[in-house]
Amino acid sequence: MGDEVEIRGSRGQGEITAGEDVFPRRRTPSSPEAVIRPALEARDVDKRYGSVVALEDASVSVAEGECVALVGESGSGKTTLLRTFNRMVVPDGGTVWVEGRNVGEADPIELRRNVGYVQQEGGLLPHWTVLKNASLVPRLRALPDAEDRARSALSLVGLDPETFGARWPRELSGGQRQRVALARALAGRPRVLLLDEPFGALDAITRSELQSAFGDLVGRLGVTVLLVTHDLREAAMLADRIAVLHTGRIEQIGTPEALTREPATSYVSRLLGQAGLA
Numbered sequence: 001m002g003d004e005v006e007i008r009g010s011r012g013q014g015e016i017t018a019g020e021d022v023f024p025r026r027r028t029p030s031s032p033e034a035v036i037r038p039a040l041e042a043r044d045v046d047k048r049y050g051s052v053v054a055l056e057d058a059s060v061s062v063a064e065g066e067c068v069a070l071v072g073e074s075g076s077g078k079t080t081l082l083r084t085f086n087r088m089v090v091p092d093g094g095t096v097w098v099e100g101r102n103v104g105e106a107d108p109i110e111l112r113r114n115v116g117y118v119q120q121e122g123g124l125l126p127h128w129t130v131l132k133n134a135s136l137v138p139r140l141r142a143l144p145d146a147e148d149r150a151r152s153a154l155s156l157v158g159l160d161p162e163t164f165g166a167r168w169p170r171e172l173s174g175g176q177r178q179r180v181a182l183a184r185a186l187a188g189r190p191r192v193l194l195l196d197e198p199f200g201a202l203d204a205i206t207r208s209e210l211q212s213a214f215g216d217l218v219g220r221l222g223v224t225v226l227l228v229t230h231d232l233r234e235a236a237m238l239a240d241r242i243a244v245l246h247t248g249r250i251e252q253i254g255t256p257e258a259l260t261r262e263p264a265t266s267y268v269s270r271l272l273g274q275a276g277l278a
């Protein structure tokens, strides 16, 4: 495994390793169409809750292997848009595709087993051990090697399965819990990951440790990522492109450099200014 990467946080805790034997690498697209077709695409999506417009004409796409961040203030529609991709939210209008399949026509159970999802606050089951939590998706798929996959995924996120597997979520630090939530999403070996504020509730040091470890990990795995965050600096650090959401509408999508160079709206300028990125 000469191709292995190893990252250590500043406190020497929990490296994240990515070896080709435990996770399928991104496949080389075999046709020109495969190169062009995005792994994730939402087109003209609308969603209302009573009189609240959560999403209006929202369109975004994520190329295979790309990381796109959805950025916006609380209530701007980030979680709603993210959850249209695993059909936990059904849009009122517009279309959503995952790996070329229309989500509206997909079996939601099957879809959720193939799309990794880390929900806001992690969503670990408190009465399940770390190993059982991490093996949830492969167990739902009735895979005989579910626990082995969970152990591999825990190692990937820098948690030794022998040390942490038998613990309860309450016996972990916030950063460790987030690692378990990420391991649970990775254990199904998805090609697509949906992450909702995965570093949201962490202290600054843990947060920056996990951010850099995560950035290296997804780069190594070649997985496609849609990442929700309210933190523009985090988005600029981790994402290839940033989509700025404001009151349910996408204000601008572009590389961090493009947003800084040429903000499309005064709202984007203001957001960049507040983050110290203008």
Ligand code: ADP
Residues within 6 Å of the ligand: 049, 052, 053, 054, 072, 073, 074, 075, 076, 077, 078, 079, 080, 081
């Ligand atoms: P964000 O993730 O950016 O904080 P959300 O996507 O969670 O925002 O919410 C967008 C808007 O939709 C908010 O005004 C929120 O209150 C509303 N909303 C979200 N989910 C529901 C729901 N299930 N029922 C009613 N309103 C909702």
Ligand code: MG
Residues within 6 Å of the ligand: 078, 079, 080, 120
């Ligand atoms: Mg949210």
